[in-house]
Structure formats: structure tokens, C-alpha cells
Amino acid sequence: MKRFGRWLKGLFFPPVGSSTVRRILPYVIIVFLGILVILGVTSAWEYSNTTEFCGTTCHTMPPQYVTHQLSSHARVTCEDCHLGRAQLGEQIIRKIQYSYQTGSATILNSYELPIRAKNMRPARDVCETCHLPEQFSNDTLVEIKHFNEDDQNTLAYTYLILKTGGGTRRKGLGFGIHWHIENPVLYLAIDPEDQHIPYIRVENEDGTTTEYTDIESNFDVTNIDEEQLKKMDCMSCHNRTSHSIEWPAEALDSMLSRGEISQSIPEIKKIGVEILSAGYTSQEAALAAIESLPIYYQQNYTDFYQQNQALIEKTVESLKTYYIASVFPDQKVYWETHPDNAQHQNSPGCFRCHDGKHLTAQGEAIRLECNLCHSIPVISSSTDFVTEIKISRGIEPESHKNSNWITLHRESFDDTCKSCHTVEDPGGISNQSFCSNSGCHGTTWEYAGFDAPALRVILSEELKKYVTPTPIATQPPANATPGESNYAMIAGYFTKCTVCHGQGGQAGIDLRSYQAIMAGGNMGEIVIPGDAKNSLLIKVQSGEQPHFAQFSETEIEQIIQWINNGAKE
Numbered sequence: 001m002k003r004f005g006r007w008l009k010g011l012f013f014p015p016v017g018s019s020t021v022r023r024i025l026p027y028v029i030i031v032f033l034g035i036l037v038i039l040g041v042t043s044a045w046e047y048s049n050t051t052e053f054c055g056t057t058c059h060t061m062p063p064q065y066v067t068h069q070l071s072s073h074a075r076v077t078c079e080d081c082h083l084g085r086a087q088l089g090e091q092i093i094r095k096i097q098y099s100y101q102t103g104s105a106t107i108l109n110s111y112e113l114p115i116r117a118k119n120m121r122p123a124r125d126v127c128e129t130c131h132l133p134e135q136f137s138n139d140t141l142v143e144i145k146h147f148n149e150d151d152q153n154t155l156a157y158t159y160l161i162l163k164t165g166g167g168t169r170r171k172g173l174g175f176g177i178h179w180h181i182e183n184p185v186l187y188l189a190i191d192p193e194d195q196h197i198p199y200i201r202v203e204n205e206d207g208t209t210t211e212y213t214d215i216e217s218n219f220d221v222t223n224i225d226e227e228q229l230k231k232m233d234c235m236s237c238h239n240r241t242s243h244s245i246e247w248p249a250e251a252l253d254s255m256l257s258r259g260e261i262s263q264s265i266p267e268i269k270k271i272g273v274e275i276l277s278a279g280y281t282s283q284e285a286a287l288a289a290i291e292s293l294p295i296y297y298q299q300n301y302t303d304f305y306q307q308n309q310a311l312i313e314k315t316v317e318s319l320k321t322y323y324i325a326s327v328f329p330d331q332k333v334y335w336e337t338h339p340d341n342a343q344h345q346n347s348p349g350c351f352r353c354h355d356g357k358h359l360t361a362q363g364e365a366i367r368l369e370c371n372l373c374h375s376i377p378v379i380s381s382s383t384d385f386v387t388e389i390k391i392s393r394g395i396e397p398e399s400h401k402n403s404n405w406i407t408l409h410r411e412s413f414d415d416t417c418k419s420c421h422t423v424e425d426p427g428g429i430s431n432q433s434f435c436s437n438s439g440c441h442g443t444t445w446e447y448a449g450f451d452a453p454a455l456r457v458i459l460s461e462e463l464k465k466y467v468t469p470t471p472i473a474t475q476p477p478a479n480a481t482p483g484e485s486n487y488a489m490i491a492g493y494f495t496k497c498t499v500c501h502g503q504g505g506q507a508g509i510d511l512r513s514y515q516a517i518m519a520g521g522n523m524g525e526i527v528i529p530g531d532a533k534n535s536l537l538i539k540v541q542s543g544e545q546p547h548f549a550q551f552s553e554t555e556i557e558q559i560i561q562w563i564n565n566g567a568k569e
Contacts (some may be wrong), residue, residue: 048095054078061115064243066325076130081242084121085129113332115190123233133181138254139163141389142374145257149270153256153263155382158439159389161375161523177237177373185232187353188224194236195339196215197225197352198365212358212366213452237349240340245326247274247335247346260318262311266301272319277291283329290319344447351447356404357455365403368448370440377439379431395506395548397499399466404459407450416499419549485565487514490558496549514569532563 012026020545045224055065055078058555073081083094098119120126144158163176184203190196198217202210206487227255230236246254255261261268271306281284294312297305305312338345356368370376380387388409397444402408410427413435417423422433449455493527494511501511509521517537520526526536540547540555551559562568 033316049077049079057564060330063328063331064115067243067245069411070325071242071244074277081126082120084118084125085437086125105533115331115338123235127234132235133178138165145253147253147256147263147269147275153267153269155263157380159378159387159388161389163373175372180232180236181234186229187232187361188229193339195348195352200353200358201229210360210455212360214357215359216357216452226464236339240338240342243338244340248273251276251322255318261315264312265308265315266304271296276319283327285323286323286327287320288324292314296536348447355447355449356407357449357452363458367403368406370406379437379439395500399499402462407459408463408466411463416496419499420497422476485562486568487562490562493551493555493559498551516566527563527567530564530566532560535563539561
């Protein structure tokens, strides 16, 4: 040891008269060692920021690690989202704080299962370093493939135009999904997962605020703790964007769409969902149940199985792969564990606020309306050569502006609906008309407030505003002669118009009575007795652009006859 000490002393304090190389050598060694230390520390720091380190070394969390690898953010590190990007010094401080929390839980095995992320950085420090909401202004066409649970696994398509953009004046847009990000919206959640929100506050452009309270929550606005209010950001909705788990039905649809599972296998959608959804005591029991799938086809589809055994075996492997990557019994994680707020079918999602039950003091609700965020779904079968996706841009009747119209319309359906919509099989799922949309009907929307008792009482009074009055006159008699013409004969034709042109109607026009028709509207008289050609009513109905409520050829002929004969009462 003494000899080594003398050597070090001679190396760093060379005797007088030593060569230049020997005098410089100590400094070269110091610099070299310093570089090695810096490289080592840097490499260790970089490795500690990798997903592999977080998911498999620091604290083993298979559900989070596996789902992250399968997500669209697989190349984004855990560090980027959970600690956020910042200067090195701030990152070190954040990591020390985070390591203290997770490290102690790892050492003491004190995790609360299932694990839930806490103390996430704000979206502006995380999501918006890559995604800028203000730039998402265009709508997006979305195609969803769905296979029915029948013998043929019949394929159907759902088309939606997702209104991603909105809320920005930069492109003249009003509302849309990202309105919630570009406009201050505060909310109070009473559970860790933000699933129960009794209070919302919207800050308006003029500095005022609008408050909404869930009328069934018995929430007292005077007891609000301002520090508990959260501001909506990306993660208010996209809370599972990197760790989502498909539900069994969704997973089967995905695998059938990709061809990973053959659509030719009879009942595979139905049987696959049943096997995956059954409750199992362990993952081993689940895999054993999946491996028994061939027995079902041997017993029920013997000929098919004998000719397509390879397809069945491939399906078994696909189902097992899905289950292993989706269900983690030890960590108590499966598809129902963490609600996904970017939808509204398997958990409340959008309906946390847009359920029709959150009202202002004046009774105005946060709109429960599908086409705020997406167009009315269009369902198309695999045999449809052309699918028409209609975009409504016309005049909106006053009734439709009610914030709970989607609930009210079920009770106020009448002949006036025909003015703008096809109405065959109303409320059905045949998809033969606007009113028989299987994307809307035939599904129990569990989290919407359609049948909320407290809301039902309020809406029963609202409904009275939109009940179409019985026509004053009857349809013209079948045996009417060309010489006979008075208002009583054509009054029934105007019933379809009263949705828009009733009391306080659009353009000041009221078509509910003879006197109101003859009084005209904001643009003057609409009927000139004896001059149908120059009457505004006929000009609008005979124009190149069809009016929303269009008279039939027979109806317009009889109205023209009535006007030319003096428009008598």
C-alpha cells in the first residue's frame, strides 16, 4: 500500500526536471476519469428514464408496462408523462420526490392494488409538449367495424364524423371536443377516478361564470372548496391513452377486422366474448378455458372443425395472447379496473357532465346531445355498396335547442318530424330511416340521465312547450272540386311547418292560423291574395333550393289554387 501511495505521489507530483509528458500525464488521467464519470452518470440517468427501467426494474408493474408497449405511445417514456419535461435540475427534484413515493412502496410492499397514478403533471407539461390542442381544428371521419354475435359474425360499419376541433375563433369554430381545453372549465370530483362530478363551472368570455350542479347529488354549492376544483385538460378525457385495455367484445372486433381471427368460424364472436368474459379464479384457469374452444367446434360444427382445425388453433392462440396482455390477477387489473373517460359506453366518460342532469339555477342543462362531439352515427352493412353520411347544417327548430332535447324528443314525436327527417320505424333499429338508427336505439345508455327521477319531473313541464297543437282544420275532402277553395281545406298542410314557424317562429312567420298567415312576417306579407306567383310562400316552396318542410306537388297545387282564388278564410 505504501509503495502504491509513493507511486501516486510520484505520478501527480513528479520530481523537478521531469519530462513534459510526465508533467502533463496526471491532468490527462484526471480529465479521462472525469469523462468516464460523466458518461457513467449520464448513462445511468438515461437508463433510469427508460420505460424498461420503470416497468421491470424500479417497480415491477406488468399491467402498466405491457399496455404501454401495445399503445400508440410506446415510444414515449414513462418519465415523459409522469414527471414531465423540464430542465435537468427540476427533473432531478421531481425524480427524487417520485422515487421516495414509489421506492418506499416497493420496499415495504405497500402498494394499493390496483395501482392508480397520482400527482400527474399538468397536461401542458406533458401532453402539450407534443400535441397542441389549438391546432386540432379539423373534423375526422371514423370507421368502426362491428361483428354481430350470430352464426356468420355479420359485419356492420359505424361511421362517425368526430368533431375534434372547436372552441377557437382562429378558424371561426364554435363548439367541439377541444372547446373544453381552449375555454376554462372547472369541475369538482368526489372520487379519486373523477367519475362522480356534482359541480361544474364554466368561465365565459365576458368574465362571468356559469355553474352547473347535478340535481340528484344533493350538492350544496355554498360548500365548495376552491382548492379542490380541477381545470379540464387533455387527461380529463384521455386518462387511459397509454394504458388502455380493450373489452372482450372490442378485442374480438379488432382481431376479426385484422383477419387475426377468421370471420368464417361460426359464432366465433359470440363464443369468444363468452369465454373471455367469464369469471376465473386465476389466469391459468382462464387459459385452460380458452384452450377448450376446439371441443365446442368438435361437438357443434364437426365438419367445419375437421376442415379448419388450423384456424381454430390459431384463434385459441390469439385469445390467449389477448387475455395474458389484458388480465393481471396479482395486480387486480383487467378491462373494468380503470374507466376510460374518452368514451361513454363502458364507463360514464362524457356523460360525467353531459348527462342532462347538470343544471343551472335557471334549469338550463349541459347539453345532452350526441352531435356536439360527433355526427349522428350512420350504420352500414357489409353489403351496402354506398354509404351516405349526411351533415345537418340547416335551421335548428327552437325545440331542438333545448339542452335536453335528446330526452324530450322521445315523447314529442309527431308528424312535424317528417319535415326534416325520414321517420319509418321510429325508435327502431332497422336503419331504414333517421328515426330507426341502431347506433342510437337498441342500446341501454346506462350513464345518461334519460330516466333520472329528479330530471323527469322537470322535463315533464318542459315537454308541454313542444306538444304540437291539433290542426285547426282538416285535410281537404277527397271529393273537393277545383272551384272550391278556402283555408279550411288546406290548413292541415301547415302542421308540418309549425315546428319552425309557430309562436315566435323563424323570420317572424307563424303558420298556425289563418290570421297569422295573412299577417306575414319580418319580410312582409307571405301570401298575396289572387297572386300566388309573387307570394313569398310559393316562391320559397318553388325555389331551386328545397325548403326544409316541403309541400308535396298535390299540396302546393291546392295552396296555389287557394291563393289565386283570393286566399279566403
